[in-house]
Amino acid sequence: MINLIYGLGAVLAFWWLMRAFARSNPKDLSRLVKRVGGGVLMAVSLLLAARGRFEMAILVSGFGAWLLGWSLPWARGIPGLGGGGGSKSSGQVSRVRSALVEMELSHDTGDMDGTVLAGSLAGERLSRLDEAALQTLYREAVASDPDGVRLLQAYFDRRFPGWREHAQGDADAGAARETKPGTMTEEEAHQILGLEPGADAEAVRRAHRSLMMKLHPDQGGSTYLAARVNEAKEVLLSRHR
Numbered sequence: 001m002i003n004l005i006y007g008l009g010a011v012l013a014f015w016w017l018m019r020a021f022a023r024s025n026p027k028d029l030s031r032l033v034k035r036v037g038g039g040v041l042m043a044v045s046l047l048l049a050a051r052g053r054f055e056m057a058i059l060v061s062g063f064g065a066w067l068l069g070w071s072l073p074w075a076r077g078i079p080g081l082g083g084g085g086g087s088k089s090s091g092q093v094s095r096v097r098s099a100l101v102e103m104e105l106s107h108d109t110g111d112m113d114g115t116v117l118a119g120s121l122a123g124e125r126l127s128r129l130d131e132a133a134l135q136t137l138y139r140e141a142v143a144s145d146p147d148g149v150r151l152l153q154a155y156f157d158r159r160f161p162g163w164r165e166h167a168q169g170d171a172d173a174g175a176a177r178e179t180k181p182g183t184m185t186e187e188e189a190h191q192i193l194g195l196e197p198g199a200d201a202e203a204v205r206r207a208h209r210s211l212m213m214k215l216h217p218d219q220g221g222s223t224y225l226a227a228r229v230n231e232a233k234e235v236l237l238s239r240h241r
Contacts, residue, residue: 092194094211096228098147100140101126103155105225107194107207110214112158114151126155147224154222186239189232201237208233 045061048054092107103114114126119140121133129137134156141148156163190197193207208229215226 092207094194094229095191096151096225097188097191098141098145098151100137100145100148101151103151103225105211105214107210107214112155114155131160150222150224154225157222184228184231184235186235189235192228192232193236195236199236204233204236 042061042065045056045058048056094105094107096103096105097117100118101114101116103112105112116122116124116126116137119137121129121137124133126134134152138149138152138156141152153164184192186197190199193199193204193211195203195207199207211229212226215222215229
């Protein structure tokens, strides 16, 4: 009799699960499967460790951490594991380029720096230029590179808080001239989010969230950079739809 009750319970549970799966959003279902699978593998790794099977425990925990999106020190050496999802655990740098400058944003610290690509200061690092030299670069950008103007404005906001109060009117007028950027390539999108080619959808979302926190107005954020980060996310996620 007890076996019959257990069997009936198992059938009902299976029926309920099938109905839940049928009604679930595919993305939510995939996330649930990863979490459950990762939790099961982590539990199995603990059991293996308790029995002295440390090599297998490390391997299984690496796979479990990958499913859960965690980063374990011993899993980083295993290709595809360590919670990276195609991104680096530290040292990531986003790059946004215009005709005149290439700006870099550290994911770890939120620090911004860049390299002059053209003009009278070509090859110079922004952090090594004094305010007078940077104003010269800014005037060159106003004359020929609207995207460069917006990148430099984001840099000035962090390095020289309050600089806009003393900005010249002609510079503001030049910055207001809008040019519609061309279609962003996947290579540019990877550079902006600081990801390696082949990064999965979860890595893209994780990098996007991290960068948007760095670009918050309280952190000296930039509307232009935020828009580029959002565009990069859409370009890369479109491959996973």
